[in-house]
Amino acid sequence: MEHSSNNLLDVLNLKKYFPVQTTFFSGSRDLVHAVDGVSFGIQPGETLGLVGESGCGKSTLARLILRLIEPDSGEIRFAREDFLGKRGEELRRLRRKIQIVFQDPQSSLNPRMKAGEIIGEPIKIHSLAPSRAARKEMVLDLFRQVGLPPDSYSRYPHEFSGGQRQRIGIARALALNPELIVADEPVSSLDVSIQAQILNLFSDLKTRKNLTYLFISHDLRVLSWISDRIAVMYLGEIVEIASTPELVKKPLHPYTQALFAAVPIPDPSTRREKILVPGEPPSPIRPPSGCRFHPRCPYAFAPCKSTPPPLKPVENNRLVACYLY
Amino acid sequence: MPVLLEVDNLQTHFFTPEGVIRAVDGISFDLSAGETLGLVGESGSGKTVTALSILRLVPPPGRIVEGKIEFAGQDLLKLTPSELRKIRGNRIAMVFQEPMSALNPVLTVGSQVLESVRLHQKVSRWEGRDKTVELFKLVGIPSPEIRFKAYPHQLSGGMRQRVMLAMALAGKPDLLLADEPTTALDVTIQAQVLDLLDKLKKNLGMSVLFITHDLGIIAEHADRVAICYAGKIVELAPVRELFARPAHPYSQGLINSIPKMFSGGKDLKLSALPGTVPDLKNLPPGCRFEPRCPRALPLCRKYDSEQKTIRPGHLAACINPLNQ
Numbered sequence: 001m002e003h004s005s006n007n008l009l010d011v012l013n014l015k016k017y018f019p020v021q022t023t024f025f026s027g028s029r030d031l032v033h034a035v036d037g038v039s040f041g042i043q044p045g046e047t048l049g050l051v052g053e054s055g056c057g058k059s060t061l062a063r064l065i066l067r068l069i070e071p072d073s074g075e076i077r078f079a080r081e082d083f084l085g086k087r088g089e090e091l092r093r094l095r096r097k098i099q100i101v102f103q104d105p106q107s108s109l110n111p112r113m114k115a116g117e118i119i120g121e122p123i124k125i126h127s128l129a130p131s132r133a134a135r136k137e138m139v140l141d142l143f144r145q146v147g148l149p150p151d152s153y154s155r156y157p158h159e160f161s162g163g164q165r166q167r168i169g170i171a172r173a174l175a176l177n178p179e180l181i182v183a184d185e186p187v188s189s190l191d192v193s194i195q196a197q198i199l200n201l202f203s204d205l206k207t208r209k210n211l212t213y214l215f216i217s218h219d220l221r222v223l224s225w226i227s228d229r230i231a232v233m234y235l236g237e238i239v240e241i242a243s244t245p246e247l248v249k250k251p252l253h254p255y256t257q258a259l260f261a262a263v264p265i266p267d268p269s270t271r272r273e274k275i276l277v278p279g280e281p282p283s284p285i286r287p288p289s290g291c292r293f294h295p296r297c298p299y300a301f302a303p304c305k306s307t308p309p310p311l312k313p314v315e316n317n318r319l320v321a322c323y324l325y
Numbered sequence: 326m327p328v329l330l331e332v333d334n335l336q337t338h339f340f341t342p343e344g345v346i347r348a349v350d351g352i353s354f355d356l357s358a359g360e361t362l363g364l365v366g367e368s369g370s371g372k373t374v375t376a377l378s379i380l381r382l383v384p385p386p387g388r389i390v391e392g393k394i395e396f397a398g399q400d401l402l403k404l405t406p407s408e409l410r411k412i413r414g415n416r417i418a419m420v421f422q423e424p425m426s427a428l429n430p431v432l433t434v435g436s437q438v439l440e441s442v443r444l445h446q447k448v449s450r451w452e453g454r455d456k457t458v459e460l461f462k463l464v465g466i467p468s469p470e471i472r473f474k475a476y477p478h479q480l481s482g483g484m485r486q487r488v489m490l491a492m493a494l495a496g497k498p499d500l501l502l503a504d505e506p507t508t509a510l511d512v513t514i515q516a517q518v519l520d521l522l523d524k525l526k527k528n529l530g531m532s533v534l535f536i537t538h539d540l541g542i543i544a545e546h547a548d549r550v551a552i553c554y555a556g557k558i559v560e561l562a563p564v565r566e567l568f569a570r571p572a573h574p575y576s577q578g579l580i581n582s583i584p585k586m587f588s589g590g591k592d593l594k595l596s597a598l599p600g601t602v603p604d605l606k607n608l609p610p611g612c613r614f615e616p617r618c619p620r621a622l623p624l625c626r627k628y629d630s631e632q633k634t635i636r637p638g639h640l641a642a643c644i645n646p647l648n649q
Contacts, residue, residue: 053511053512053513053514054511161601163601191367191368191538191602192367192538192539192540192579192582192583193367193578193579193582193597193598194367194597194601195582196581196582196583196584196595196596196597196598197597197598197599199584199595199597200594200595200597203593203594218511218512219512220512220586221541221583221584221585221586222584224584224586225584225585225586225595226584248586258513259512259513261516262512262513262515262516263512263541263586264519264539264541264542264544264545265541265544265545265586266540266541266543266544266568266580266583267544267568268544268545268564268565268568269565269568269569271544271545274516274520276513276516276517276520277513278517280481280483280484280514281511
C-alpha cells in the first residue's frame with residue numbers, strides 16, 4: 001500500500017509458490033500458491049491479527065517476513081529499509097528486530113538445552129552481553145518478565161508444562177529486544193485457562209516494551225481480543241482488512257462473514273440460526289479462477305468467476321476484495 | 326425422558342511404575358434418551374477416560390477400579406465379553422478426535438464402513454454396500470458412490486470425520502460418544518460437522534455424550550453440561566443455568582478465560598486462572614482446585630467437598646459456591 005508510510009513493516013505484493021511433483025516420471029511440476037500477492041502494513045505499536053484456516057498461507061507468510069524462507073517476488077520493508085535486499089552484517093542487524101514465537105513450544109525448543117541456555121543463545125550469538133555473568137543476569141531478567149521462576153534456568157524443556165514452555169519461547173523472542181514479534185498460533189496448543197494467561201502476558205509485554213505484533217491465529221475470539229486490526233486470508237490472498245471493532249460489528253467479505261458465523265459463542269442465550277458456508281477450501285495447487293472464494297460463496301455472480309476482485313478501500317480505512325462493495 | 330445411561334462413582338486408575346494415576350476419580354452423571362450432555366474440561370481432566378470406560382476400552386495399565394455404568398438397565402461392568410460386543414459399536418458408538426488415526430490407511434473408506442454395517446446388521450455384501458452408500462448420504466458426503474472407493478488419505482479432514490460418523494451410525498446407536506470430534510477441523514468445517522451432528526441427533530433420536538474443551542460448542546449444542554477437573558465432575562447443570570449462574574469457581578474461571586468477541590469495549594485483561602492442573606499422581610489432600618481457587622477457604626485445604634444440589638438439577642462440588 002502506502003510506500004511513504006510510517007509503518008514499521010510493509011509487505012508489498014509478496015508471492016511464494018512451492019513446487020510439488022505430481023507424477024514421478026513425467027516430472028511435471030505443479031505449484032502450490034501458498035502466498036499469492038499479499039500486501040499490508042503494520043504501524044509501530046500496533047497488533048495486526050491474521051486469521052485464516054489451515055493451508056491459507058498464514059504460516060508461510062510468517063516465515064517469509066522472518067526471511068526463514070525467501071519469497072519469489074514482492075517487497076518487505078522494515079522501518080522503511082528494504083529487508084529483502086540486506087545481506088551479511090546488515091541483515092543480522094535487522095533480524096534482531098524481528099523475532100518469532102511458534103505454535104508448538106514442544107518442538108521449537110531444543111530438548112537437550114536447558115531453559116537458561118535456550119534464552120541465552122541469541123544473546124550470545126549477537127554478543128549483547130559483555131560477560132557470562134552479565135548474560136545470566138539478562139536471562140534471569142527475561143524469566144522475571146515472562147513470569148518464570150528463577151530456578152527455571154537449569155531445567156530442561158520437558159520439565160515444564162505447556163504454558164511454561166510457551167513462556168520460554170516468548171522469553172527467547174524477547175532476548176534481542178525486538179521491535180516486531182511475529183506470533184504464529186502461539187496459544188493454539190494450550191488449554192483454555194493457560195491460553196488466557198499467555199494472552200495476558202502478550203498484552204502486558206506489548207505495553208511494557210512498546211512492541212508491535214503480527215499475531216496469527218485461526219481463532220477469531222483470540223484475535224478479536226488482542227488485535228487492533230485484523231486481516232483475513234483465504235487461499236494465499238488477503239480478502240479483507242479492517243479495524244477489529246469494525247470487522248466484528250460488520251464483516252464485509254462473505255468469507256469473513258462465514259468465519260464469524262462459525263465461531264461458537266459461549267453464551268447459550270444467543271443461540272442463533274447459523275448461515276453455514278458449504279464445501280471446503282479448494283486446493284491451493286489449482287486455485288479457482290476469479291475470486292478464489294466464488295465456488296463456496298452464496299452471493300457469487302458472473303464477474304466473480306472470471307476476474308479476481310482487487311483489494312480496494314471501502315468506507316474508512318477498510319479494505320475488501322469483493323465485487324459486492 | 327427416561328434415563329439411558331447412568332454412571333455412578335466411576336473410578337478408573339492407571340497403575341504406572343511411577344505411581345497410581347487417578348484419571349477418573351469418582352465420576353457420576355446420567356444421560357436421558359435424546360439428550361446431549363457436554364463433558365467439558367482441560368487436558369488431563371478425565372473426559373476421554375470416562376468415555377473409554379463406558380465402552381470398557383480403557384488401555385492397560387488403566388483399570389476400572391470401582392463404580393457402576395448402567396446402560397438401558399444393564400450394568401456394563403458386569404457383562405461378559407460377548408454380551409458387551411453386542412452393545413459396543415452397536416447401541417453405543419464412538420467417534421474420535423483424529424479420524425486419520427482411527428481409519429485403516431490401506432483399506433477404502435467404503436469397505437471399512439461396510440465392515441461395520443455387516444457386523445451389526447445381517448445383510449449380504451450387496452445390501453451392505455447400498456446401506457453404506459446410504460449412510461454416506463446421511464452424513465453429507467458428496468458423490469457417495471465415488472467416495473466409497475476412496476482411501477482415507479484422499480479425503481479431507483472434514484470428510485474423514487463424516488466417514489467416522491457413518492461408521493458410528495452403522496449400528497443405529499442409542500448413544501454416541503463424541504470425543505472432541507471437531508477439534509482437528511477448521512472452523513467453517515467444524516460448523517458444518519456440528520450442524521450435521523445436531524440434525525442426526527434430532528432425526529435418529531440419539532443421546533450424545535459430547536466431550537470437548539470448548540465451552541462455545543457446549544453453549545450452542547448441549548442440553549446439560551458437566552465440568553470436569555482433575556478426574557472429578559465439579560459442576561453439573563443445564564447449559565443456560567451454568568453460563569448464567571455458575572456455582573463452582575473453576576467453571577466461572579473457564580467461562581471468563583474465553584475472550585469475548587461481542588463485548589463491545591475491549592477488556593484490558595482476561596481473567597485467567599492462575600497456576601496449572603495438579604499432578605494426578607500427587608493430588609492435594611483437600612479440594613483439587615484449592616491451589617488455584619480465588620474463593621478458597623482454610624477448610625478447602627483439608628476437606629474435599631462432596632457434590633451437592635445448588636438448585637434443582639444443578640450440582641456443584643464446592644463449599645463456597647458462587648451465585649447462591
